Amino acid sequence: MKHGRISYNGAVHLVSEDSGRVRLADGRLLNEGEFQWLPPVEVGTVFALGLNYADHAKELAFKAPEVPLVFLKGPNTITGHQAMTRRPADATYMHYECELAVVIGKTGKNVAKADAMGIVAGYTVANDYAIRDYLENYYRPNLRVKNRDACTPLGPWLVDAADVPNPMALKLTTRINGKTTQQGTTADMIFDIPTLIEYLSSFMTLNPGDVILTGTPEGLADVKPGDVIETEVENVCCLVNTIVDDQTWFATV
Amino acid sequence: MIKQQVSGTVYGVILNDAASLQKIGSLEEAPYKGAPKAPALYIKPAGTRVACGATVHLPGEAKSVEVAATVGLVLGRAAARLTPENALDAVAGLVLAADLSLPHASYYRPAIREKCFDGSLPLTSVKPLVDIAGLTLSTEIDGKVVDTRTLNDLLRSPAQLLADVSEWMTLNAGDVLLVGVRYQAPQAAAGSAVRLSAEGLGSLQFSIGAQA
Numbered sequence A: 001m002k003h004g005r006i007s008y009n010g011a012v013h014l015v016s017e018d019s020g021r022v023r024l025a026d027g028r029l030l031n032e033g034e035f036q037w038l039p040p041v042e043v044g045t046v047f048a049l050g051l052n053y054a055d056h057a058k059e060l061a062f063k064a065p066e067v068p069l070v071f072l073k074g075p076n077t078i079t080g081h082q083a084m085t086r087r088p089a090d091a092t093y094m095h096y097e098c099e100l101a102v103v104i105g106k107t108g109k110n111v112a113k114a115d116a117m118g119i120v121a122g123y124t125v126a127n128d129y130a131i132r133d134y135l136e137n138y139y140r141p142n143l144r145v146k147n148r149d150a151c152t153p154l155g156p157w158l159v160d161a162a163d164v165p166n167p168m169a170l171k172l173t174t175r176i177n178g179k180t181t182q183q184g185t186t187a188d189m190i191f192d193i194p195t196l197i198e199y200l201s202s203f204m205t206l207n208p209g210d211v212i213l214t215g216t217p218e219g220l221a222d223v224k225p226g227d228v229i230e231t232e233v234e235n236v237c238c239l240v241n242t243i244v245d246d247q248t249w250f251a252t253v
Numbered sequence B: 001m002i003k004q005q006v007s008g009t010v011y012g013v014i015l016n017d018a019a020s021l022q023k024i025g026s027l028e029e030a031p032y033k034g035a036p037k038a039p040a041l042y043i044k045p046a047g048t049r050v051a052c053g054a055t056v057h058l059p060g061e062a063k064s065v066e067v068a069a070t071v072g073l074v075l076g077r078a079a080a081r082l083t084p085e086n087a088l089d090a091v092a093g094l095v096l097a098a099d100l101s102l103p104h105a106s107y108y109r110p111a112i113r114e115k116c117f118d119g120s121l122p123l124t125s126v127k128p129l130v131d132i133a134g135l136t137l138s139t140e141i142d143g144k145v146v147d148t149r150t151l152n153d154l155l156r157s158p159a160q161l162l163a164d165v166s167e168w169m170t171l172n173a174g175d176v177l178l179v180g181v182r183y184q185a186p187q188a189a190a191g192s193a194v195r196l197s198a199e200g201l202g203s204l205q206f207s208i209g210a211q212a
Helices: A054-059 A113-119 A193-201 A246-250 B018-024 B158-165
Strands: A002-008 A011-018 A021-023 A036-038 A046-050 A069-073 A083-086 A098-104 A120-127 A158-160 A171-176 A179-185 A211-213 A228-233 A237-244 B010-014 B040-044 B064-075 B091-101 B136-141 B144-150 B176-178 B187-189 B193-198 B202-208
Touching (some): A083 A246, A098 A171, A098 A193, A098 A228, A113 A193, A120 A237, B091 B176, B091 B193, B091 B202
Parallel strands (some): A046 A211, B010 B176
Antiparallel strands (some): A002 A036, A002 A158, A046 A069, A098 A120, A098 A211, A228 A237, B064 B091, B064 B176, B064 B187, B136 B144, B136 B193
């Protein structure tokens, strides 16, 4: 089953997918455009992986890491499906990162690899934008690059883990204005999902609503204001986001 | 409406005081290749927060932990694009905090295991806002004062730090911005009792658990 969160008629609703439409708990069906998408979960701690695909590490001229390169994100950076993301006027290189997002469903501490999939609620898609102009070599990738407001779209659907039997063999695709620019497969992750859960839970408790963004394969490209970016993970969902300039972002409605 | 409770995300900054900059040495060579331009931040996730009196267990084989005494600015309202002139209007109060880290000499990569383990941020309840430049933070381990630090050598004052950080991210009511930690703060061994204090902010006690 696919679960979502939307804002509709002055309230937040937990919804499910029904033949391409959105079904409210009371059975009403809504079409796209009649509501606003919210991230499919109210996120707790959000982890993100750097350099977790060998080809991407190579693309950035880095040796693949020996322990997971993990960084954290605040709730300010998370936004929903069909949202806008700002490209600041001084940015010269801003790129998307299509990622499989793992949503934790049960509390876990010191979870062994063999038990790790048992605490996963399901999967969604993240676009972990980065603005490379702001990279600095302190706790890199630093928050100014990775924790900007609305720079991490998430959604639209949370797909039950039971409906994704093969999370380590899913195609990832990014399209800019319909043209494919990034292709990969979760099979190429350096640290797979069970390994990441075992690692993180070895020092901190994972809780329902925590999200792990598992990294991105090669195929980065610059995005410009007006571009429509689709990041899709096979059998999970396709997340759409539009890049806007400062003028649009700060325009008084 | 001003909210006076730590309920959101805790952010901290490194290399925000003259003593730490001096101690870390030259930043010109690799891996840093230059002093930080923007505030170099980290996140202490929800599971790190514990109250006065807690026992903090270190992960894995760790035998000691750095205890960095600091002060957190507690946001009373949502705040973005603050200016140094108005930034403090968004602050509801202060907390005294012990930012615990497994020792890590390099600031190059995010230190998640080192800084985000469960219980690694003991902190007090929210106290009224005062001018922190006049504060002296004292750290005692097993009854002996191991460190005192004043907050009059910050490179970015609380107001400047809030302005610079909120340029790219919105801080929400209940979020906290720690004003800076000493590079290579004093270490406490497993089994020790720690007490931080600062005039006006009270004290904060906790212990480092013996190995599980």
